[in-house]
Amino acid sequence: MPIAFAALLAGAVCARGTELDAPAILPPPASGPAVGLADSAGLRATVFGTPPQDMAAMPSKVPLVEINIALPWARPVPDVFWFDRKLRVWFSAQHKPAPLAVVISGTGSDGNTSKLSILRGALYGAGYHVLTMPSPTFPGFIVSTSSTGVAGDLMQDGHDLYAAMQQIIAHLPRKVRINEIDVLGYSLGGANAAIVKSIDAVEGKLKIHRAVMIDPPVNLFSSIGRLDKLFAANIGSDDDAVERLYRTLYAELANLYRASDRVQLDEEFILGAAASVLKTDAEFSAAIALSFRIDLVNVFFAGDLYAGTGVVVDPKHPPRVGDSLETTQRILRNKPFSEYFSKVFAPFYLQHRPNSTAASLIADNNLDIIGDALRSNPDYYAQTNGDEVILDRREQAWLQDTLGSRIVVYDHGGHLGNVGERQQVSDMLAMLAGRWPGAAP
Amino acid sequence: MARSGALKLAAIGLVAAALAGCASESVSIRSVPPENPAAENAAAIESAAAFAAAAATAAATAGASTGEAGQGSHDTGHVKAPLTAADAPSMYTYDPWERLNRFTYRFNARFDDAVFRPAANAYLRIPSPIRSGVHNFFGNLSEIDSVINYALQWRLKLGARSLGRFVINSTVGVGGLFDVAARFKLPGAPTGLSATLGKWGMHPGPYLVIPFLGPSTLRDGLGFLGDYGTSYEIDVAKLYRGNVSWGLGGLNALDQRSNVSFRYYSTGSPFEYENIRFLYVRKRLIEDEGLHAKDRRKKPPAEEPAGE
Numbered sequence A: 001m002p003i004a005f006a007a008l009l010a011g012a013v014c015a016r017g018t019e020l021d022a023p024a025i026l027p028p029p030a031s032g033p034a035v036g037l038a039d040s041a042g043l044r045a046t047v048f049g050t051p052p053q054d055m056a057a058m059p060s061k062v063p064l065v066e067i068n069i070a071l072p073w074a075r076p077v078p079d080v081f082w083f084d085r086k087l088r089v090w091f092s093a094q095h096k097p098a099p100l101a102v103v104i105s106g107t108g109s110d111g112n113t114s115k116l117s118i119l120r121g122a123l124y125g126a127g128y129h130v131l132t133m134p135s136p137t138f139p140g141f142i143v144s145t146s147s148t149g150v151a152g153d154l155m156q157d158g159h160d161l162y163a164a165m166q167q168i169i170a171h172l173p174r175k176v177r178i179n180e181i182d183v184l185g186y187s188l189g190g191a192n193a194a195i196v197k198s199i200d201a202v203e204g205k206l207k208i209h210r211a212v213m214i215d216p217p218v219n220l221f222s223s224i225g226r227l228d229k230l231f232a233a234n235i236g237s238d239d240d241a242v243e244r245l246y247r248t249l250y251a252e253l254a255n256l257y258r259a260s261d262r263v264q265l266d267e268e269f270i271l272g273a274a275a276s277v278l279k280t281d282a283e284f285s286a287a288i289a290l291s292f293r294i295d296l297v298n299v300f301f302a303g304d305l306y307a308g309t310g311v312v313v314d315p316k317h318p319p320r321v322g323d324s325l326e327t328t329q330r331i332l333r334n335k336p337f338s339e340y341f342s343k344v345f346a347p348f349y350l351q352h353r354p355n356s357t358a359a360s361l362i363a364d365n366n367l368d369i370i371g372d373a374l375r376s377n378p379d380y381y382a383q384t385n386g387d388e389v390i391l392d393r394r395e396q397a398w399l400q401d402t403l404g405s406r407i408v409v410y411d412h413g414g415h416l417g418n419v420g421e422r423q424q425v426s427d428m429l430a431m432l433a434g435r436w437p438g439a440a441p
Numbered sequence B: 001m002a003r004s005g006a007l008k009l010a011a012i013g014l015v016a017a018a019l020a021g022c023a024s025e026s027v028s029i030r031s032v033p034p035e036n037p038a039a040e041n042a043a044a045i046e047s048a049a050a051f052a053a054a055a056a057t058a059a060a061t062a063g064a065s066t067g068e069a070g071q072g073s074h075d076t077g078h079v080k081a082p083l084t085a086a087d088a089p090s091m092y093t094y095d096p097w098e099r100l101n102r103f104t105y106r107f108n109a110r111f112d113d114a115v116f117r118p119a120a121n122a123y124l125r126i127p128s129p130i131r132s133g134v135h136n137f138f139g140n141l142s143e144i145d146s147v148i149n150y151a152l153q154w155r156l157k158l159g160a161r162s163l164g165r166f167v168i169n170s171t172v173g174v175g176g177l178f179d180v181a182a183r184f185k186l187p188g189a190p191t192g193l194s195a196t197l198g199k200w201g202m203h204p205g206p207y208l209v210i211p212f213l214g215p216s217t218l219r220d221g222l223g224f225l226g227d228y229g230t231s232y233e234i235d236v237a238k239l240y241r242g243n244v245s246w247g248l249g250g251l252n253a254l255d256q257r258s259n260v261s262f263r264y265y266s267t268g269s270p271f272e273y274e275n276i277r278f279l280y281v282r283k284r285l286i287e288d289e290g291l292h293a294k295d296r297r298k299k300p301p302a303e304e305p306a307g308e
Helices: A002-011 A040-048 A081-084 A114-125 A139-144 A154-170 A188-203 A220-234 A241-260 A268-278 A281-307 A326-334 A338-351 A360-365 A366-375 A393-406 A424-433 B001-020 B037-064 B100-125 B128-152 B156-171 B193-199 B218-234 B243-259 B272-291
Strands: A062-069 A087-092 A097-105 A129-134 A178-186 A208-214 A380-385 A407-410 B027-035 B205-208 B214-217
Touching: A062 A114, A062 A154, A087 A139, A087 A154, A087 A424, A087 B037, A097 A114, A097 A154, A114 A129, A114 A178, A114 A241, A114 A424, A114 B027, A114 B037, A114 B156, A129 A154, A154 A188, A154 A366, A154 B272, A178 A188, A178 A424, A188 A208, A188 A366, A188 A380, A188 A424, A208 A326, A208 A424, A220 A281, A220 A338, A241 A268, A241 B272, A268 B037, A281 A326, A281 A338, A338 A360, A366 A393, A380 A393, A380 A424, A393 A407, A407 A424, B027 B100, B037 B193, B100 B205, B100 B243, B100 B272, B128 B156, B128 B193, B128 B243, B193 B272, B205 B272, B214 B218, B214 B272
Parallel strands: A097 A129, A097 A178, A178 A208, A208 A380, A380 A407
Antiparallel strands: A062 A087, A062 B027, A087 A129, B205 B214
């Protein structure tokens, strides 16, 4: 929870951008309300996560190694990304032969988030070797692993993930004995996991058995479009919106601090301040929208740099280590995903895929590209929530219709607000182990 | 002397390795401290209870408040009017040495990745009671600076608390290894020269990234030097000038690093420098607001770039 609050603060960096041109190609406007299916409780669950008292039993010791790997296909690393040269993943090994669970992180996140820690604990406790990987939209992945540098294309990202997984698994310590590989992921990582399994079904290099999607999107762009709407509605779409939010938050925090008699602004204070500042649906929505926008800024910057589209990065004079990026960040802070799509993503992929159109790019970023497999192959599973923020009713119905008995919809949890909860963990383990009703042996 | 020379050489070697950006093999596997999700969850339950209590207090305060800041403070006589959004400092940070700072930030990140953080991770393998003792020991030594600076800030009640803590922990707490005072409801509240300078009106000054230490401001940097100089002059039990000083300095560094979960570039973001600068300076400015909360004189509105 303090993390969400820190995100609020971190996001309030700078916001006086330039005038936006009308984008030529736009993803479809997101349908339904900006909060998707979420009500107040769903928004709160999304920000606070699973209440600790509802968590599944966890082991008291999970060994962990950090693996940094330079991938053979990596391109030269731009100066400003000097720290992202290698792909970094985390691995927990069992001492005996065991199945390997590969877990993929959510949008913009690395391979060691608090949600991944929870899943790692649950999976390790259930006897799995656990490999946790960053999202293909995490800057460290974009730089070290992506074959395009322009993140967000489900199939392209899936191929990159699949290739990276093969390299990592080949370099695991020899004493690690793996008797089966399963993939799972949360949020965008859920969709990534299903795509990776579908690629493996063709290429057969890892022989992935089961895939579990936790709170996945259906149509990537409409989920993201909804978060853009949430940003515009609760923070604003004008140039001064983030600055206004920053000023309000600063004054509120300073007043609370002055009244507190503390001598240091520590975590305990932030905890209390969050309780005082985050109260209304609008404030929870702002926190959710802002934390997504912070991730988007990185994806936008990296994409623009690699694609040479020149929105904020001069392709002839890319920034170097000593250069200030404050203005760039300030401009990007105001740019919604639709602009990333129209100015970076679409121009790049239209050029590299001769027969594609803007409409086909949008259609390609929908889980229905593997709809047949999801429908007929009993090894795909999903978990989602009735008050999910990133889905509308039609998308949720599509998931239920496609997966049938292989999806479970919990009443409450918002987006990822019940990861690690007893029932979620128990169902996830049953799905992975083939103990779910109707599972194939 | 020979030992201290060897330590210096080793330190120089490690710095050189960090500067060269070592660990260039294609795959590296590093053991990191194991996780304990069961204990983390237990801690989260406590933290959630604290949050619920804080929320209840905040609600109660909001209900009882007349809109004045400082309702919860012990000394409401000199409370200033609450800040409004218009009083917030600029979003821009005064950073005239940005180019140098950015290179220093990169050096620190490399040093941390190659030397400091792995050493702190190794240190974390030592049993927790021993590490607590070390942490308490250094915390107790820093009480001396706190006593002096609270006196200089004319916050005598807090100074007396620090003095009380130092006396109790140095004696009953076996030379500071146990924080007995905290059990007597005397929790630590460290301060230093930077806060003293701030109290008497010195602005934080330009943002400054200090080699090895990390984000700072000019005033915080001067404060650090002043605090170290004071400790060096007082030289309690010959800890600062004797043969053990290098070893103790290293142990202090390990203790401090192992208590900070921050990892350079874990965000993977090219804007990390900007984000850290923003958060660090805003944190210090809000702490300064606390220092001036009960000043009689009204502080002029802050219109200049933050940190200037």
